[in-house]
Amino acid sequence: MTLTQRAAAWLGAGLTRSRLHRVFGGRGVVVAFHRVSDNIPEDGLTRSSRDFERFCTFFARNYDVVPLGEFVARLERRASVAHVLAITFDDGYLDNFEVAAPILRKLGLPATFFVTTQFLGSRAVPWWDKHLARQPGWMTWDHVRVLARDGFDIGAHTRTHVDLGAIDGDEAEAEIAGSRKDILGAVGHAPAHFAYPYGRADNLLPANRERVIAAGFRCCVSCHGGTVRTADDPFRLPRVPIAPWFRTPEQLAFDIAAARA
Numbered sequence: 001m002t003l004t005q006r007a008a009a010w011l012g013a014g015l016t017r018s019r020l021h022r023v024f025g026g027r028g029v030v031v032a033f034h035r036v037s038d039n040i041p042e043d044g045l046t047r048s049s050r051d052f053e054r055f056c057t058f059f060a061r062n063y064d065v066v067p068l069g070e071f072v073a074r075l076e077r078r079a080s081v082a083h084v085l086a087i088t089f090d091d092g093y094l095d096n097f098e099v100a101a102p103i104l105r106k107l108g109l110p111a112t113f114f115v116t117t118q119f120l121g122s123r124a125v126p127w128w129d130k131h132l133a134r135q136p137g138w139m140t141w142d143h144v145r146v147l148a149r150d151g152f153d154i155g156a157h158t159r160t161h162v163d164l165g166a167i168d169g170d171e172a173e174a175e176i177a178g179s180r181k182d183i184l185g186a187v188g189h190a191p192a193h194f195a196y197p198y199g200r201a202d203n204l205l206p207a208n209r210e211r212v213i214a215a216g217f218r219c220c221v222s223c224h225g226g227t228v229r230t231a232d233d234p235f236r237l238p239r240v241p242i243a244p245w246f247r248t249p250e251q252l253a254f255d256i257a258a259a260r261a
Helices: 003-018 049-062 070-075 094-107 140-150 167-186 204-217 249-260
Strands: 031-034 085-089 113-115 151-155 193-195 219-221
Touching: 031 049, 031 140, 049 085, 049 094, 049 249, 070 085, 070 151, 070 193, 070 219, 085 094, 094 140, 113 140, 113 193, 113 219, 140 151, 140 167, 151 167, 204 219
Parallel strands: 031 085, 085 113, 113 151, 151 193, 193 219
Antiparallel strands: none
8 A cells, every 4th residue: 555545544444433524515426336356466457355345344434325316316406415425336357146135135235236238147358357367257137127126226337338539429329228128128217327448537428428328327427436416417416436546445535524524
């Protein structure tokens, strides 16, 4: 851990122990995970099961953890999101079902799983995973249906994980509206929430944001950091990726509190 990380973790621990983290501003936070695995070395997308449980336990103790749907509903009616936190996952990795979901059930925490619909049940190896000696694999639709039956939220993440900052027209329409139709057909109800792939500000054309709205989604989330204010647009909803930079949840708490100050 770097000196900056250690300092942030120490300050975050002090803030949460004293409950002073709940004094700063009126911000909420949506966090994003990808993989939770003990079989793949930690990288930009992977946290160990121990770390994931530690983060989730910390969230439960220090924030008001709600389903993403409730978070969005608060924004829609301009209600406070102060100290409110929602947990999300991207892509649809198998360990979301096998490792993360049991931990969430044990702790009684809600989460949204944004799935790339044509990855499910496939042997697709996306370019960012080609370096892995052991491929993590994808959930199947049966896994997704179990998650939905257990009360977890299923969101859309396009059909093939395309860059919506680089495509437009019918191709973009098929990826956005098509992923919603895929989930509706497989799960029995249409997803309310959409996460665009890669998640940087330049990975979503303005026209494609409009397509997300027209498709019937209630929100569109990014993944390049940032906390949420009560007046924020649900279709420009920032998320904080829980990358290895955050070595401890206390370090994350400091960053959230600093953003609120």
